[in-house]
Amino acid sequence: MAESGEKIVPPTSAPDDVLRVEHITKSFGPTTALRDVNLHLRKGEVLGLLGDNGSGKSTLMKIICGFQKQDSGQMFLHGEPFEPKSVDDARAQGIDTVYQDLALVDELSVYHNMFLRRERVRVPIPLLNNALMRRETRKALDDIGINIPRLDVPVARLSGGQRQAIAVARTVSGEANILLLDEPLAAMGAKEGGMILELIQRLKEKGEVSVMMILHNYAHVFATCDRVNLLQDGVIALDKPTSETSVEELNEIVVEEYRRARQAAIAEDAAARAAASSSSQ
Amino acid sequence: MAVASGSEVPAQSPPEGPASTGRALGGGALKLIRSFLTLREGSIIVVAIVTTAYFSTNATNFATLSNFKTLLPYFAPLAILGAGEVFVMINGEIDLSIGAVYLLSPFVFYKLNQAGIPLVPAVILSLIVSSLVGVINGFFVAVIGISSFVTTLGMLFTLDGLTLIISHTAPVATPGTSALHVNSFAQVFGGGTYSELIWALVIVVGLQLVLTATRWGVYTVAVGGNRLGSAEAGIRVRLVLIRNFVLCATCAGLVGILEAVRAVTATPDPSGSNDILFQGIASAVIGGTLLRGGSGTVVGALIGALFLGVLHDGLIIKGVSANYLDLYLGLAILIAMSVNVYVQRVRTGSGLG
Ligand SMILES: Nc1ncnc2c1ncn2[C@@H]1O[C@H](COP(=O)(O)OP(=O)(O)OP(=O)(O)O)[C@@H](O)[C@H]1O
Ligand SMILES: [Mg+2]
Numbered sequence: 001m002a003e004s005g006e007k008i009v010p011p012t013s014a015p016d017d018v019l020r021v022e023h024i025t026k027s028f029g030p031t032t033a034l035r036d037v038n039l040h041l042r043k044g045e046v047l048g049l050l051g052d053n054g055s056g057k058s059t060l061m062k063i064i065c066g067f068q069k070q071d072s073g074q075m076f077l078h079g080e081p082f083e084p085k086s087v088d089d090a091r092a093q094g095i096d097t098v099y100q101d102l103a104l105v106d107e108l109s110v111y112h113n114m115f116l117r118r119e120r121v122r123v124p125i126p127l128l129n130n131a132l133m134r135r136e137t138r139k140a141l142d143d144i145g146i147n148i149p150r151l152d153v154p155v156a157r158l159s160g161g162q163r164q165a166i167a168v169a170r171t172v173s174g175e176a177n178i179l180l181l182d183e184p185l186a187a188m189g190a191k192e193g194g195m196i197l198e199l200i201q202r203l204k205e206k207g208e209v210s211v212m213m214i215l216h217n218y219a220h221v222f223a224t225c226d227r228v229n230l231l232q233d234g235v236i237a238l239d240k241p242t243s244e245t246s247v248e249e250l251n252e253i254v255v256e257e258y259r260r261a262r263q264a265a266i267a268e269d270a271a272a273r274a275a276a277s278s279s280s281q
Numbered sequence: 282m283a284v285a286s287g288s289e290v291p292a293q294s295p296p297e298g299p300a301s302t303g304r305a306l307g308g309g310a311l312k313l314i315r316s317f318l319t320l321r322e323g324s325i326i327v328v329a330i331v332t333t334a335y336f337s338t339n340a341t342n343f344a345t346l347s348n349f350k351t352l353l354p355y356f357a358p359l360a361i362l363g364a365g366e367v368f369v370m371i372n373g374e375i376d377l378s379i380g381a382v383y384l385l386s387p388f389v390f391y392k393l394n395q396a397g398i399p400l401v402p403a404v405i406l407s408l409i410v411s412s413l414v415g416v417i418n419g420f421f422v423a424v425i426g427i428s429s430f431v432t433t434l435g436m437l438f439t440l441d442g443l444t445l446i447i448s449h450t451a452p453v454a455t456p457g458t459s460a461l462h463v464n465s466f467a468q469v470f471g472g473g474t475y476s477e478l479i480w481a482l483v484i485v486v487g488l489q490l491v492l493t494a495t496r497w498g499v500y501t502v503a504v505g506g507n508r509l510g511s512a513e514a515g516i517r518v519r520l521v522l523i524r525n526f527v528l529c530a531t532c533a534g535l536v537g538i539l540e541a542v543r544a545v546t547a548t549p550d551p552s553g554s555n556d557i558l559f560q561g562i563a564s565a566v567i568g569g570t571l572l573r574g575g576s577g578t579v580v581g582a583l584i585g586a587l588f589l590g591v592l593h594d595g596l597i598i599k600g601v602s603a604n605y606l607d608l609y610l611g612l613a614i615l616i617a618m619s620v621n622v623y624v625q626r627v628r629t630g631s632g633l634g
Contacts, residue, residue, distance in 0.1 A: 067512070067513055086515065087512075087515035091515060099513050101513070103511075103513040103514045104507065105503040105511065106506055107575040112499055116499070116511075116514045119499060126495065126496070127494045127495060128496070
């Protein structure tokens with residue numbers, strides 16, 4: 001829990017918050033991933049979530065999308081308490097996710113992956129409607145501008161970037177109005193990455209979809225995000241509109257943290273050495 | 282699953298050999314062979330045909346209707362067992378208790394009938410008991426988290442023991458059957474000459490359809506291929522696993538009853554049922570289903586069973602001494618599987634499939 005010195009106040013709620021996260025904590029055995037996370041997502045905005053490796057960004061997303069359960073804390077969706085019972089449940093309420101590991105099945109075809117858990121079936125006998133899924137997959141990929149020549153090959157045969165494009169297209173082409181994207185550009189070439197960012201820009205212009213995106217590349221952050229949140233030590237250490245911050249400031253915070261940690265380590269080391277030398281005398 | 286459609290494969294020069302061979306075969310025939318080999322079952326079909334052709338020309342009386350009839354009870358039960366096992370194996374699990382369920386279910390059927398329950402309802406109830414074994418297997422694997430190898434091994438011994446207890450280690454006459462006359466109940470449930478074959482074909486075709494053309498099939502492949510990713514996508518992994526253990530155990534229970542009706546008696550012989558277990562798994566594996574999960578076919582299991590049946594029957598007709606039978610069978614499986622793997626490698630190596 002947060003020590004008394006740094007009590008964290010939840011961000012003041014605005015009427016157009018689609019999602020609010022309050023005092024979320026999550027531990028994995030001895031590892032505390034999230035200590036006291038408070039964050040909010042406005043309607044139609046793109047929020048960039050930054051933080052070091054292992055700072056708990058993915059964990060936070062998995063809690064919001066119903067894949068994991070927080071230890072404590074609450075969430076609110078459109079002002080109502082939000083306790084997703086499963087990924088399906090969160091999806092039914094309009095939240096969909098691109099996972100960092102992409103959640104693709106190598107053995108399944110491109111279009112079966114595209115519609116995983118949202119398969120189109122015929123009526124009255126629920127047999128897979130492969131023709132329809134193939135067609136809609138082609139359309140979704142064309143919309144983004146990603147070229148994947150054959151949709152019936154297993155995704156194991158595709159490149160890393162193509163796989164990522166499928167994962168992103170799958171989430172974005174669904175019905176969700178809150179998109180959680182965990183490093184959606186990690187494996188993308190410059191051109192394809194640009195296409196995804198353009199797609200997000202287009203969604204933003206429509207104003208219906210809110211996006212929370214984990215990114216490591218500051219250039220992408222400043223190109224796309226309206227606001228940034230920095231996750232550090234299990235809390236949101238910075239929450240600013242992108243226009244009011246800069247690469248320098250973000251760098252400074254991260255480096256400052258690193259410096260503090262190093263100094264603490266050096267001090268500890270020195271203290272230990274002093275203790276050792278005094279005891280040996 | 283994901284069998285590539287017959288769409289055009291970019292023309293490639295043959296990997297080796299005189300180009301004239303390819304031309305002599307003709308474009309159409311070549312294309313046919315290629316699209317055939319893109320089938321996952323393609324290679325085992327080739328192996329099965331070659332084996333059948335060998336015995337047809339080298340063993341008198343092999344290619345006859347009466348021999349086909351003696352072959353049937355050998356391979357039809359294996360095809361059904363293999364079909365159920367394929368679903369569990371695509372999930373990346375294994376069910377070692379199918380032999381024990383096969384052993385138990387006719388005794389459950391017998392006891393229920395003795396208790397006054399009519400034949401067909403007693404069959405249905407025995408299948409429900411078998412499916413409960415699947416529920417228990419699935420529960421231990423998917424919920425408790427014990428490996429399926431250990432879980433179903435435990436179940437194997439438990440059910441073998443249970444069968445010995447309830448049968449008092451004595452064979453019983455299968456209800457509704459008589460050695461003198463095959464009535465209509467027996468006709469349907471394994472006693473008729475083609476009864477088991479029809480059951481096998483219906484089940485194999487039905488389950489292949491489930492595997493390739495329904496959500497159940499997609500989720501089965503997904504859970505076997507990427508369990509974490511499947512869960513992240515929202516697939517209820519535990520449910521998929523339990524469902525497939527239930528399917529597998531129910532198939533085994535049905536085979537137990539069909540065989541007991543065909544043989545007119547049920548014998549509590551665990552070593553015989555262990556043989557059945559291994560042959561059922563062998564059918565699935567020979568048919569192209571991977572032990573590591575994510576891939577497999579039900580039709581392949583049928584052909585795998587057919588291959589085992591042809592081999593067994595052919596060796597007997599050739600007059601191979603009983604002592605040598607298992608040895609030859611084992612070696613033949615190894616050789617056939619090597620050819621199978623080689624053909625598959627050629628197929629994927631040349632960009633087919
Ligand atoms: N399922 C799990 N079991 C145990 N520990 C976990 C689990 N998931 C995450 N953790 C731990 O929680 C912490 C946060 O992990 P998380 O994946 O959320 O980090 P991240 O910010 O997404 O990092 P990255 O930038 O590398 O993706 C890490 O210390 C990690 O080891
Ligand atoms: Mg992460």
